[in-house]
Amino acid sequence: MNILAPSILSIDFNNMGRDIGRLLESGIEYIHVDVMDGMFVPNISFGPPVIKCVREAAGDAKLDVHLMIEEPIRYIDTFKKCGADMLTVHAEAAVHLDRTVNAIREAGMRPAVAINPATSIHVLDDILPLLDMVLIMTVNPGYGGQELIPYTLDKVRALKKEIDSRGLSTDIEVDGGVTADNISDVVDAGANVIVAGSAVFKGGNIEENVKELKAKI
Numbered sequence: 214m215n216i217l218a219p220s221i222l223s224i225d226f227n228n229m230g231r232d233i234g235r236l237l238e239s240g241i242e243y244i245h246v247d248v249m250d251g252m253f254v255p256n257i258s259f260g261p262p263v264i265k266c267v268r269e270a271a272g273d274a275k276l277d278v279h280l281m282i283e284e285p286i287r288y289i290d291t292f293k294k295c296g297a298d299m300l301t302v303h304a305e306a307a308v309h310l311d312r313t314v315n316a317i318r319e320a321g322m323r324p325a326v327a328i329n330p331a332t333s334i335h336v337l338d339d340i341l342p343l344l345d346m347v348l349i350m351t352v353n354p355g356y357g358g359q360e361l362i363p364y365t366l367d368k369v370r371a372l373k374k375e376i377d378s379r380g381l382s383t384d385i386e387v388d389g390g391v392t393a394d395n396i397s398d399v400v401d402a403g404a405n406v407i408v409a410g411s412a413v414f415k416g417g418n419i420e421e422n423v424k425e426l427k428a429k430i
C-alpha cells in the first residue's frame with residue numbers, strides 16, 4: 214500500500230489545528246514532521262512544543278518525524294514524549310548510527326534512516342535489517358519547495374532491488390520536490406511512502422491537492 218505523507222513544513226501555522234483536521238478528513242494516515250536545527254541544515258523549523266500540538270490535532274494519524282539535526286541520539290526520548298511514531302535520523306548526522314537506530318526501537322518508535330542525495334545507499338548495507346524504513350532525500354534537505362533531483366530516483370530503484378533481493382519488507386520513503394507531475398515516477402521507482410509539502414498545501418486547496426496526489430499513487 215502506498216502512503217501519502219503531507220509535510221507540515223508548508224502548513225499555514227496560524228491555522229495548524231484546522232488544517233491538520235482537513236488532512237484527516239481527506240484520509241491522510243501519516244503526517245510528516247520536519248525538525249531542523251540550523252546546524253545539520255541551514256534552516257531552523259520547530260521543536261517539541263509545536264510537535265505536541267500536532268500530536269493533539271492528529272487523531273489516529275501516525276507522526277513521521279524527520280530529524281534534520283546533528284547527533285539525534287540526544288533527543289530520542291524527547292521526540293517519543295512528543296508522540297512520534299516513526300523517527301528518522303540522517304546517516305550523515307549520527308556518528309554511532311547503529312546505536313542510534315537501536316535506541317529508537319528501544320524507545321518504542323519505528324526507526325528509519327535518511328540519506329542525502331549525494332550519500333550512497335551502500336552506507337546502509339549492514340544495518341538495513343534493523344530499519345523499518347529508509348528515506349531517500351530527493352532534494353538537499355533544509356527547505357520546502359525545491360525541485361526533485363532526477364538521479365535520486367535511480368537510488369530508489371537500486372534500494373528497492375536490494376530490499377527485494379534480501380527478502381526484507383523495509384519501506385522506502387521519498388522526500389522533496391514531489392508534485393502531481395512526478396509522483397507516479399516516484400512510485401514506479403519503488404517508493405511506497407511519499408512525502409509532499411508544497412504540493413499538498415499549495416493555494417490552500419488541501420482537499421483537492423490530496424485527492425489529486427492520492428489518485429496518482
Ligand code: DX5
Binds near residue numbers: 391
Ligand atoms: C526538506 C523537508 C521536506 C519538505 C518537502 O528538507 O525534509 O519534508 O518539507 O517539501 P516539498 O514537498 O515542498 O519539497
Ligand code: ZN
Binds near residue numbers: 245247279388
Ligand atoms: Zn522531511
